[in-house]
Amino acid sequence: MVDYQLSNSGEPNATTPIAAMDQVGRNPLLLFGPADDSKNAIIPWRQSKQIPDSFVWPHADTHPPSSSTTTTTELLDVPVVDLAAALRDAAGMRDAAAQAAAACASHGFFLVTGHGVDPALARAALDGAAGFFRLPLATKQRARRVTGSVAGYAAAHADRFAANLPWKETLSFRHHHDDDDRDAVLDYFTSTLGDDFKPLGEVYQEYCGAMEAASLAIMEVLGVSLGVGRGHYRDFFADGSSVMRCNYYPPCPEPDRTLGTGPHCDPSALTLLMQDGGVDGLQVLVDGGWRPVRPKPDELVVNIGDTFMALSNGRYKSCLHRAVVHRERERRSLAYFLCPRKDRVVRPPPSTTAPAPRLYPDFTWADLSRFTQRHYRADARTLDAFARWLGPAKAQEIV
Numbered sequence: 003m004v005d006y007q008l009s010n011s012g013e014p015n016a017t018t019p020i021a022a023m024d025q026v027g028r029n030p031l032l033l034f035g036p037a038d039d040s041k042n043a044i045i046p047w048r049q050s051k052q053i054p055d056s057f058v059w060p061h062a063d064t065h066p067p068s069s070s071t072t073t074t075t076e077l078l079d080v081p082v083v084d085l086a087a088a089l090r091d092a093a094g095m096r097d098a099a100a101q102a103a104a105a106c107a108s109h110g111f112f113l114v115t116g117h118g119v120d121p122a123l124a125r126a127a128l129d130g131a132a133g134f135f136r137l138p139l140a141t142k143q144r145a146r147r148v149t150g151s152v153a154g155y156a157a158a159h160a161d162r163f164a165a166n167l168p169w170k171e172t173l174s175f176r177h178h179h180d181d182d183d184r185d186a187v188l189d190y191f192t193s194t195l196g197d198d199f200k201p202l203g204e205v206y207q208e209y210c211g212a213m214e215a216a217s218l219a220i221m222e223v224l225g226v227s228l229g230v231g232r233g234h235y236r237d238f239f240a241d242g243s244s245v246m247r248c249n250y251y252p253p254c255p256e257p258d259r260t261l262g263t264g265p266h267c268d269p270s271a272l273t274l275l276m277q278d279g280g281v282d283g284l285q286v287l288v289d290g291g292w293r294p295v296r297p298k299p300d301e302l303v304v305n306i307g308d309t310f311m312a313l314s315n316g317r318y319k320s321c322l323h324r325a326v327v328h329r330e331r332e333r334r335s336l337a338y339f340l341c342p343r344k345d346r347v348v349r350p351p352p353s354t355t356a357p358a359p360r361l362y363p364d365f366t367w368a369d370l371s372r373f374t375q376r377h378y379r380a381d382a383r384t385l386d387a388f389a390r391w392l393g394p395a396k397a398q399e400i401v
């Protein structure tokens with residue numbers, strides 16, 4: 003357990019994380035110095051009153067807009083799975099598995115409580131993201147994402163796409179166990195951003211560990227719910243190569259014409275999402291309508307992704323979701339994308355396929371990750387497009 007009390011590293015300025023001392027002695031706040039929007043103003047898309055054309059999304063994707071008062075934007079009554087109860091005894095596991103099964107078979111998402119993530123750690127991770135995105139662009143660019151890699155800082159993905167740009171900045175990094183690297187996240191922060199970012203790297207190293215532990219516990223529940231036992235999926239993901247992403251959605255002058263994240267299914271297996279302080283943004287497509295999801299502060303949002311849909315032979319649905327933005331309010335979220343080790347073969351256990359036919363060919367996470375980083379922008383149809391991309395030879399294997 004790291005102490006979130008950060009040490010002062012040199013003169014405080016807008017690029018240097020500094021400690022937030024408090025009387026209690028364990029204040030998780032990370033402060034990066036005063037917000038200085040003049041430094042961020044060099045991000046051209048945040049300057050004018052009208053959004054640039056490249057940020058305008060098709061009507062079909064933005065409709066109904068976030069400001070709409072139609073009934074489709076009513077909050078959803080989402081099942082809440084108590085993870086602590088599931089791990090405590092057989093009755094708790096039975097209840098959790100039944101709730102998860104119903105949610106995953108219909109729209110692919112549910113909420114989780116009892117996940118064991120220290121609230122101070124969660125606060126430090128959320129505040130750390132707030133501080134990072136307030137930094138001058140030049141500092142954030144030290145971690146600039148390079149083509150083909152999922153890791154790095156990206157402003158609107160403008161380096162990758164020419165149209166339908168998302169109104170967001172992101173910082174992503176891998177959480178993996180390759181070569182027994184126990185501190186992959188921490189090493190990423192110090193090697194890309196510099197030693198001043200060690201405290202922030204420590205926070206995210208520990209946060210990723212907590213997210214992984216919660217994800218593996220959820221995998222036990224999903225294994226029970228699909229009748230393949232607690233260990234099947236848990237073991238499959240135990241040495242995973244996951245991705246953590248901090249999302250920042252700035253206020254937007256025309257929120258109804260753009261999106262923070264367009265309609266998509268996550269290509270990964272499972273997503274654990276934490277949203278910051280009371281600003282709605284995540285919407286899930288249920289029965290043809292976009293429905294906002296507003297968890298309580300101690301709840302995580304869990305989405306099934308394409309890789310788990312394949313691992314359950316389509317019995318569990320990859321969740322179709324999007325994130326809307328606001329005129330006055332900024333919003334942050336933290337997403338932990340659970341992924342298998344890169345070379346693991348994604349193949350559903352036999353009991354999920356018989357008598358149903360196999361729906362997707364065998365693939366590795368390395369292949370699907372490459373597909374989304376180099377060939378196809380993940381959307382609502384990634385898995386089908388990927389199966390076609392793998393080619394007829396692969397398709398024949400599944401008949």
Ligand SMILES: C=C1C[C@]23C[C@H]1CC[C@H]2[C@]1(C)CCC[C@@](C)(C(=O)O)[C@H]1[C@@H]3C(=O)O
Binds near residue numbers: 266267268270375381
């Ligand atoms: C493997 C990944 C690709 C994306 C990041 C992770 C998991 C989710 C994917 C993404 C968020 C789905 C929507 C489109 C995307 C381009 C985005 O808006 O960021 C996707 C990510 C990506 O390719 O960077």
Ligand SMILES: O=C(O)CCC(=O)C(=O)O
Binds near residue numbers: 247249268325335337
């Ligand atoms: O910010 C959100 O609420 C959702 C983000 C998301 O869907 C993603 O990063 O994949």
Ligand SMILES: [Fe+2]
Binds near residue numbers: 266268273323
């Ligand atoms: Fe997503």
